Amino acid sequence: xxxxxxxxxxxxxxxxxxxxxxxxxxxxxxxxxxxxxxxxxxxxxxxxxxxxxxxxxxxxxxxxxxxxxxxxxxxxxxxxxxxxxxxxxxxxxxxxxxxxxxxxxxxxx
Amino acid sequence: xxxxxxxxxxxxxxxxxxxxxxxxxxxxxxxxxxxxxxxxxxxxxxxxxxxxxxxxxxxxxxxxxxxxxxxxxxxxxxxxxxxxxxxxxxxxxxxxxxxxxxxxxxxxxxxxxx
Numbered sequence: 001x002x003x004x005x006x007x008x009x010x011x012x013x014x015x016x017x018x019x020x021x022x023x024x025x026x027x028x029x030x031x032x033x034x035x036x037x038x039x040x041x042x043x044x045x046x047x048x049x050x051x052x053x054x055x056x057x058x059x060x061x062x063x064x065x066x067x068x069x070x071x072x073x074x075x076x077x078x079x080x081x082x083x084x085x086x087x088x089x090x091x092x093x094x095x096x097x098x099x100x101x102x103x104x105x106x107x108x109x
Numbered sequence: 110x111x112x113x114x115x116x117x118x119x120x121x122x123x124x125x126x127x128x129x130x131x132x133x134x135x136x137x138x139x140x141x142x143x144x145x146x147x148x149x150x151x152x153x154x155x156x157x158x159x160x161x162x163x164x165x166x167x168x169x170x171x172x173x174x175x176x177x178x179x180x181x182x183x184x185x186x187x188x189x190x191x192x193x194x195x196x197x198x199x200x201x202x203x204x205x206x207x208x209x210x211x212x213x214x215x216x217x218x219x220x221x222x223x
Contacts, residue, residue, distance in 0.1 A: 008149065032210075043113075043199050043214030044152070088151065096167070097212065099144075101151035 003027050006089055006100030014108050019076040023089035023100045030091040033065050035074045038086045048074065079107045111136045113215035115200050121221045122190055130185045130218050132200030140203040141183040143175065145196040158183055190222040
C-alpha cells in the first residue's frame with residue numbers, strides 16, 4: 001500500500017463548477033499537508049500549505065485536512081479553464097515530501 | 110527572479126553512456142533534492158542535500174550519484190544509465206517563505222535511455 005493515495009483522474013468539469021480533489025494517507029506522523037499544481041511541461045508549484053488539521057482558504061481555493069480520517073481535500077470554486085493542470089498532494093514530517101501520484105483536472109470552457 | 114534551473118531540458122541517450130543533469134538555484138537555499146516523476150507513481154525522491162558536502166539517499170537512489178560542492182549547484186549523475194531510468198527528473202530547493210518551508214521546483218529534464 002502506498003503511503004499517499006490519489007485518484008489519477010482525469011477529472012473533467014465544466015467551467016464554473018466546484019471541483020473536489022482528494023488524497024488519503026496512512027502515516028499518522030504527517031503534520032504538513034500541501035497541494036501542488038503542475039501544468040504540462042512545467043515543474044510543480046506550491047498552491048496551498050496546511051499544518052495539522054483544519055481548513056485554509058486562499059481565493060477560490062480551500063484546503064481541508066482531517067487527520068482523524070487521514071484524508072485531505074482541495075476545493076476549487078468557480079473553476080476556470082486556466083485551472084486545468086495536474087494537482088499533486090504532498091505530505092511532510094521532516095524535510096522529506098511524500099507525493100501522491102497526481103489528479104489530472106480538465107476544466108471545459 | 111528566484112528560480113531553479115536545470116539543463117538539459119530534454120536528453121536522449123544510450124545505455125551505459127554517462128551523463129550529468131545540472132541544477133542551480135539562486136535563492137541561497139541550503140536544502141536541495143532530486144526527484145523522478147513516473148506515471149502512476151508520482152514524484153519520488155532520489156537524493157537530497159542538507160548543505161554543501163552533505164548528501165543522503167532518498168527513496169530511489171540506485172543508479173544515481175550526486176555532489177554538492179557549492180551551495181547553488183546540485184548535479185545529478187548517471188554513471189551507467191539504463192532504460193528503467195527513462196523518466197522526468199525534477200530538481201528542487203527548499204527555503205522558508207512566510208514562516209513555512211516551500212519547495213521550489215525546476216522546469217524538469219525529460220530523459221530517454223535507449
